[in-house]
Amino acid sequence: MTTVKEVAKRAGVSTATVSRVLNDIPNVTPDARKRVQDAVQALNYRPSRVARRLRIKHTQVIGLIISDIQNLFFTSVTRGIEDIASRNGYSLILCNTDEDADRERVYLEVMHAENVAGIILASATETGHDPELLNGRIPVVALDRLITDVQLDTVLVDNVGGAETAVAHLLSHGHRRIGMISSQQQLTTAREREDGYGRALKEFGLPVEPSLIRKADVRQIADSRRQALDLLALPDRPTALFTFNNTTTLGTLTAIQERGLRIPDDVAVAAFDDLPWATLLDPPLTAVPQPTYELGKTAAEMLLARIANPHRPTTQNRLSLDLVVRESCGADHRPPDGVAQAV
Amino acid sequence: MTTVKEVAKRAGVSTATVSRVLNDIPNVTPDARKRVQDAVQALNYRPSRVARRLRIKHTQVIGLIISDIQNLFFTSVTRGIEDIASRNGYSLILCNTDEDADRERVYLEVMHAENVAGIILASATETGHDPELLNGRIPVVALDRLITDVQLDTVLVDNVGGAETAVAHLLSHGHRRIGMISSQQQLTTAREREDGYGRALKEFGLPVEPSLIRKADVRQIADSRRQALDLLALPDRPTALFTFNNTTTLGTLTAIQERGLRIPDDVAVAAFDDLPWATLLDPPLTAVPQPTYELGKTAAEMLLARIANPHRPTTQNRLSLDLVVRESCGADHRPPDGVAQAV
């Protein structure tokens, strides 16, 4: 490994001058600069970021910790983060916790130890965090999931509203027994989406029937399928299903197909979280898309703002959601275009 | 930030002893050990990996560089890598190049500068690499895509064979005009899959008609759709389509749907790279699944082996592929089970 020293020697200057050239600091004669550059070239010198960081303290690297790398939701969010990060001269490194609090801790330690400039975290848990890790010297932005034991900049979506809209849509189509495939993991998103589900029922004067909410491992299509099969095997089968995220949706659709049921006639489906191939399904899926790119962009911007000014008050950003109506809930029974909406 | 020094002071020992305790080195009296541990606790001390690494030189971190984080193929491979890595006490950090050679270079530099123990690289390009970066002091394993300008441990799939099988399947169903949505990016996988396509045609005595191969941006469903639409608008429309990967498949299916064509009657489809929801499509998709988990596992194992022994000869691993026949190519015309296969 070549070092500044060797470069300095070869260029016939001091290490300080080499450092100056490398870091574009003025006050170097063009001649010296040229000699240093030549030496760098000749020796194929590559400065050690590790050493540099030990001095410098900060880096142009942002760390992202997500809980399920196989979930398109998170990878799309990542794209949003990446764009903002790289536009601002930051690199992004990504770690996957697989919904495991221990792994999350390890990766938070890694990020700290690496001295990243900031961290964006979609936490596997709502509480139980090490305050030193989240409220320490490295700024952290909470993404998608609320963290309640530490006050952080946060960006979320309107889970309650989104779920409520979707379930209300099912209700407005006449469904009265609506099952939900929710999350087995303790997530704030799950609680909020269940809340939205409950609210919609309440608006229609319906009680929440606990047996109609099944909890699935949100990382696994197979487990979601199993829970959906259970729901569909109920003596008084639900006529509609509301799903927690894209994975549970896939499991649910698989279960429905296996049971030989037709959508929406035998069972209607509304999903939280859209799929890029929703229109390729038969019938196309009614869903509440999440503004993934926007979510990532916002998180990155909040983080950069905090890096720039560590003392600004923490803020919370909740992005709103809209339902996209396709055919999986039955033909739309709203009046056609142009017709006045009489009761 | 607390340092060894402060811990040492508080524990009433030297920094050397603190370091010994921290690194589980024997020869420390239980008493001293206890005092150090207490001090660590009390000060919430967190050793700086940056400083540590400057001395130590190596880390328990593996770097993975992939070209499209939104592609399920790569994220599934990641899971395989992760399992092996964490089972061996390594953390995994992931970077996304978005098929951009410049970004790939930047991230390779980041990984080098971070001094990771090893790198797994799905390169955006076949050549044009900096040999210092790939054949330098940090071991690199090439994943999924062949790198020809530097000799590396490599793990691939049998692209030629897989493509050949898929296209032969279409041919055996009577198709004679078979279009291919391939990759606009210069990828070895694209060349090999095109090769397989050509071989299958040749076996049936058919020439490759260049106008039937359209190149799409493999990251974008939208672009794949566009290319597929072009193919479907040809005066002498192909009766079957073979797609390069899951993204091109999605674009192609979208195009077919938009054109109002039926699968497989109007146009049959066979895909390279399976989708977890292939059976939810109507009709279910015939595809060549890739052993993603195995691919990641193998890559990680090769990398660990090389880290353990930097001087072993480089090896190349090519995983074989099988076609999964579903309905998107038409009813299977092979004899039913148990019937002797007469001619």
Add this chain to the structure above:
DNA sequence: ATGAAAGCGCTAACAC
């Protein structure tokens, strides 16, 4: 068993 001290590769005062 423990401590003193050197030094990993780099940057940034400070002196000239």
Add this chain to the structure above:
DNA sequence: GTGTTAGCGCTTTCAT
């Protein structure tokens, strides 16, 4: 404009 030098936080001989 350039060089000397101290030191970032850690590990590791080498003494003791």
